[in-house]
Structures are given as structure tokens and as C-alpha cells.
Amino acid sequence: MKRTTPRGTTAIGLTLLALALAGCGGGGGGSSGSSTSGTGTTSTTSNGAALLAAYTPPADIVADVQTNYTGPAFSTYNSGLASNCENPSKVSSTVIVTPNAVVFSAGASLKAQELAADLLEQAIPQIRADFGLPSSGVAFDGTHRISLCVDPAMGQSAGETGTGVTGQTGTGVGPVMQVMSADAASFDQRYPGATSYSAPVGQSYADLFVHETTHAAVYSLTEPFLGPETFFQEGLATTLSHLPLGSKASILAAVQASDLLSTSNANSDMNAYPVYEATMTYVTSTAAGGLGYGMTNIPAFLATFKAQAETACAQAIPNGLTPTAAQTVGLPTGQYNTCMGAPGVIDSRLTAAFDSAWNATFKDNGGATPLYLHTADSADSLESTLYQRLSGFLQ
Structure with missing residues (x-):
């Protein structure tokens, strides 16, 4: 099934919809070094099997199936993720190698594995367009494919009532991702009553x-x-x-209840997602009250962050040391990342580099002054004034 739901960031709606549950989300991009997704409530209706039975994999995805794969094994590197695809007794020898990804299975059916490869390949051009990245080349850096594990064991209940981890992403040599398969036992709980992989918009399996x-x-x-x-x-x-x-009132209440922009904040619970979304919409939106930075400028900001991170963390490889591939990827030949520590842990030098890059990039007051990020930077920082800013921006 090809997704036909139109998507984009050119017309971000600011009308706030009341929700009983959140859709696909993410988290852990802070101290865990990974990102985690979860979805909604439970249901007695079972449509997952019917959806998968009706799905026909595209010919190009079928052609990418390798039944006796001999390439590099799935690895989570130093991301902090734990994946069943790293377990030789659980990972299948059938792997799908698409133009932008290598898709492994930890017990998912071949059709569920093909669906995941299909949806990933559909997501990539959308995100390239949203960020203004080149439309060709491998994945997002032009070189490294995304490694994806499709796992039917994911989606089981997590700490928040009625939710479960359905997706996680970390960094390695090329990104490392794992998602709940469409034939998982928990699929119908996470997507109750689903009649399409692409609906409802914002809360679907494709999303x-x-x-x-x-x-x-x-x-x-x-x-x-x-x-x-x-x-x-x-x-x-x-x-x-x-x-x-969620509603404007619920977002502002969450801002008042917890400092979600603190450098120590690692809240990836779904109750925080609306605040994160509202904040980045405020920063990027050209709608009335938004700062108008634009999604297509995000890669330039990330390049500024990476340059500052290189200054702080990249050093020449000393004699006798053989760094891992994950320590050297993306760096000039002969250099390695000295800020890589325990799996998923973010070095304080990188936190400082992000703060510095933000302060040098984002502008306030019509571009006249820097938009400082943290309270330690300025009393008028985004962190210090988030409630007032979102109160004026959200409708």
C-alpha cells in the first residue's frame, strides 16, 4: 500500500486539536542518545492482520529482498539501544537492502518486513523535502544507509498507561532504527481500529x-x-x-509544571510531546507570531552545531589507538570523537556546543537580537520565557 496522504511543512496548522491519546512520538534524544516512540490506548478490535493481508509490496521492494544476506550484521554501536536484531538466534538471514536502508527482521514475517522497508523509503523523500536536503544520494548524508530492525516484540506496555515503545532511533555508522512490526501482537493495541497504514494523519503506522x-x-x-x-x-x-x-491550555499547563527545556531534561513521555512540537513550530513557523526560521534552515543549524562539536571533541588519532567506526564516521581522515563515552551518554562538551550553536543561529525581535536558549544564557531566553511566548503564539 502506497501512502497518498499529503504531507509537508509549508502550511503548519496552528489550530489546536483536543486529544484523548497521542500518536507516534519520540524521545530520549537527550541523555539516552536514542529516540523512542509510543502510541495510544487499547482496543478489542483487531484489524492488524487484515491490513497486512491486504497489503501488496511494491515490485522494487520485493526485488530488494536478499534471502541469504551476507553483508554487515545489524549493530546498535554506542547508541544505548538494545535490539533483538543483534541476537544471532533471533535475527533472520532474509534482509531487504533498499537504496537508502538495510532492513532486518527479528521474527517479523517477510510481508511485515517488506512493509517496513516500503514505509521507510516513502518517509525519506518527505523529510529530505521538509529539510531542503538533496533529493538524491543515499539516505541523508549521501553515504550511509539507515539500519532498521523490524521487531514483533516491540509495542508492549511501557511506563505510561496504555502506551508502548513502538520505535527507537540512535546513532551509529549511519542511523540505527527499530520499529514494531505490523504483525506484532501489540499492533492492534497501539493502532486501535486502524483501517489504513496512513490514517489518521499524525497518528498512523506510517507516521x-x-x-x-x-x-x-x-x-x-x-x-x-x-x-x-x-x-x-x-x-x-x-x-x-x-x-x-493538545489544547492550548494543556500545553501551557505542561510548561508550568516542568522545565522541559532544561539541559537536564530527558522527558520523552508522550505528555511532553505537544510542548516540544509547539516550541519547534513557534521557532520555525512563518505564521503570525512565529519566529520564521523555517524547516529548510535546520540542516545549516546542525552543520553549525557539528562544527562546534568538532572543535570541542575531534582530535588526531594517537599512535597505538584504533577507534571504532562509530568514533570516526563523518570526521576528517585521521581524527576521532573524544566525546564518545558510555553508550548513549552525552558529553557536557556537546551540550555546550548545542547551546552555543543555537545562540549563534536563532534570532529574536525580528532578527535584531539572538534568541538565547537557556536561562543561564539570558533572562529573556527561550527556556525562561517559553510560557509567555507559546501563550501569545498558540490559538
Whole structure:
């Protein structure tokens, strides 16, 4: 099934919709170094099997299936993710190698694996267009495919009532992603009553791939460095996947209840997603009250962050040291990332680099002054004044 739902960022709606549950989301882009998605409530209606039975994989995806794959194994590198596709006893030898991804299965059916490859390949050109990236080349950096694990064990209940982890993305040598398969036992709980993989907009199975692939794009453009903060990662992913916002009152209440822009914030619970989405919409939107930075300028900001991260963390490889591929990807030959520590942990130098890049890039007051990010930077920072800014921006 090809997705036909139109998407884009040129006309971001500011009308806020009341929700009983959130759609595909993300998280953990902070201290965990990975991004996690979850979806909604439980249901007694089972449509997942019928949807998958009705799905016909495109010919190009079928042609990409390798039944006895001999290429590099799936790896989560230093991302902090744990994946069944790293377990030789669980991962299938049938792998789908598409132009932009290598799609593994940890027990999903071939059709569910083909569907995941299809939806990922559809998400990539949308995100390229949203970010103003080249329409050709491999994935987002022109070189490294996305590694995707399709796992029927995902989607089981998590800490939040009625939700489960349906997708995660981390950084490696090229992004590392895993998603709940369409034949997972939890599919009908996460997408109750679903009659399409592409509806409802912002809360569909296809939107899960848009969300996670947005994280993959950010990681591709900043490898080998972690550092983009949780609100930024999740705000971009929820905006591009069109997650419906909650009410203005609920967003402002969440802002008052917790400092979601703090450097120590790693809240990836779905109750925080509307704040992240509203914040990044405010920063990028050209609508009345928005700062108008524009999604197509995000790669330039990430390039500024990466340059500052290189200054802080990249060093010549000393004699006798053989760094891992994940420490050298994206760096000039002969250099490695000294800020890589325990899996998924973000070095304080990278946090400082993100803050510095933000302060040098984003503008306030019609471009007249910097839009400082954190309270430590300015009393008029985005963190310090988020409530007032969103109160004036949201309708």
C-alpha cells in the first residue's frame, strides 16, 4: 500500500486539536542518545492482520529482498539501544537492502518486513523535502544507509498507561532504527481500529516511520556526535509527522509544571510531546507570531552545531589507538570523537556546543537580537520565557 496522504511543512496548522491519546512520538534524544516512540490506548478490535493481508509490496521492494544476506550484521554501536536484531538466534538471514536502508527482521514475517522497508523509503523523500536536503544520494548524508530492525516484540506496555515503545532511533555508522512490526501482537493495541497504514494523519503506522526517520536525519547530519536536546529532537519529529497538538491550555499547563527545556531534561513521555512540537513550530513557523526560521534552515543549524562539536571533541588519532567506526564516521581522515563515552551518554562538551550553536543561529525581535536558549544564557531566553511566548503564539 502506497501512502497518498499529503504531507509537508509549508502550511503548519496552528489550530489546536483536543486529544484523548497521542500518536507516534519520540524521545530520549537527550541523555539516552536514542529516540523512542509510543502510541495510544487499547482496543478489542483487531484489524492488524487484515491490513497486512491486504497489503501488496511494491515490485522494487520485493526485488530488494536478499534471502541469504551476507553483508554487515545489524549493530546498535554506542547508541544505548538494545535490539533483538543483534541476537544471532533471533535475527533472520532474509534482509531487504533498499537504496537508502538495510532492513532486518527479528521474527517479523517477510510481508511485515517488506512493509517496513516500503514505509521507510516513502518517509525519506518527505523529510529530505521538509529539510531542503538533496533529493538524491543515499539516505541523508549521501553515504550511509539507515539500519532498521523490524521487531514483533516491540509495542508492549511501557511506563505510561496504555502506551508502548513502538520505535527507537540512535546513532551509529549511519542511523540505527527499530520499529514494531505490523504483525506484532501489540499492533492492534497501539493502532486501535486502524483501517489504513496512513490514517489518521499524525497518528498512523506510517507516521511512526516519518517520526523515527526525522531522528535518523538529525543523527545523519551530526554523526558522530550526540547533543541535540530532547525538545529539539522530539519537536522536529512530531512536527514533521504531524502529531495533532493538545489544547492550548494543556500545553501551557505542561510548561508550568516542568522545565522541559532544561539541559537536564530527558522527558520523552508522550505528555511532553505537544510542548516540544509547539516550541519547534513557534521557532520555525512563518505564521503570525512565529519566529520564521523555517524547516529548510535546520540542516545549516546542525552543520553549525557539528562544527562546534568538532572543535570541542575531534582530535588526531594517537599512535597505538584504533577507534571504532562509530568514533570516526563523518570526521576528517585521521581524527576521532573524544566525546564518545558510555553508550548513549552525552558529553557536557556537546551540550555546550548545542547551546552555543543555537545562540549563534536563532534570532529574536525580528532578527535584531539572538534568541538565547537557556536561562543561564539570558533572562529573556527561550527556556525562561517559553510560557509567555507559546501563550501569545498558540490559538
